[in-house]
Amino acid sequence: MGFIDTVRDVLAASNASPARGGAGDESAGAYWCHDCDERIRDVDAPGDGTPDCPACGDAMEFERSAASTGCAC
Known part of the structure; x- marks a missing residue:
């Protein structure tokens, strides 16, 4: 099961943080001109x-x- 454990670890690490900015990024959104x-x-x-x-x-x-x-979005 080594391969499955490795894939599971990679997926867990890629989904660890929902924030898409840099570390410590406290953005609540953005201003837009549509x-x-x-x-x-x-x-x-x-x-x-x-x-x-x-x-x-x-x-x-x-x-x-x-x-x-x-x-x-």
Whole structure:
């Protein structure tokens, strides 16, 4: 059963963390401009408010990450 144990260990390690960012990444989602397809992660957004789209200047919309309830995909 060595092969099956190895496959099981590899699968368990690949699913160990649902977070898709770097270690210590506390992102709750991202700001999107759907018209321009621009995305800024909340942890990368400048300032404390809703950022403006760098392409068109309109206010961006916040959406939760796929790791939280309510996917932003």
